[in-house]
Amino acid sequence: MKRETVSAAEIPLTEKGATRREEILAAASALLLEEGYAGFSARGVAARASLRLSHVQYYFASPAAILAELLDRFVRRYGEEIMARFGAAKGSGEQRLHRALDFLLNDEAYRRDCGIFMIEVAGFAARDKTIAEALSRYYEIYFALFCDIAKTLNPALAPRERARRARQCVALIEGMSITRPHMGPPGDSDFNAREATRAIMRLLSRE
Secondary structure, rough: OOOOOOOHHHHOOOOOHHHHHHEEEHHHHHHHHHHHHOOOHHHHHHHHHHHHHHHHHHHHHHHHHHHHHHHHHHHHHHHHHHHHHHHHHHHHHHHHHHHHHHHHOOHHHHHHHHHHHHHHHHHHHHHHHHHHHHHHHHHHHHHHHHHHHHHHHOOOOOOOHHHHHHHHHHHHHHHHHHHHHHHHHHHHHHHHHHHHHHHHHHHHOOO
């Protein structure tokens, strides 16, 4: 009888299984960066990882499930990096925020990955439930991150108001990240980390 494919979360975390999943995800990430969403497939991932297609399908029920896992890892990895930079920076709250945003807006690896995940892959969320759910988790993490930053920078904000402004911060940064690459030198000049920091500090200031 043919083995039914299951999700990654249902695979026992044996050492061999964990290693195999990491090989598949590494191959998937490389393929996605080189070929984009249009050239992404489970068969292509299997070829890149030197595995049989059935091996990939055993761990991931569909190409969308692979992409969802990559998206989850993307936001968690960079979320931790942003908070680490914000927490480790010295100086005023504005200086600490600037250090975190400078990484978020200018790190080449982040900008590359963001272009793949948040423009190409996220564009398919309306057509694929698995990717849509992963995208929702992405914004939940992103939103929680900025709620924590907002609480640190302005403890006087009530929880509901803090949440409202945190959502505005996320929208501002996402908009800058997506539109800035298409605006040429003026975009880099007008939408830099310093300007983003000033805008967010104004958003978070007590009215």
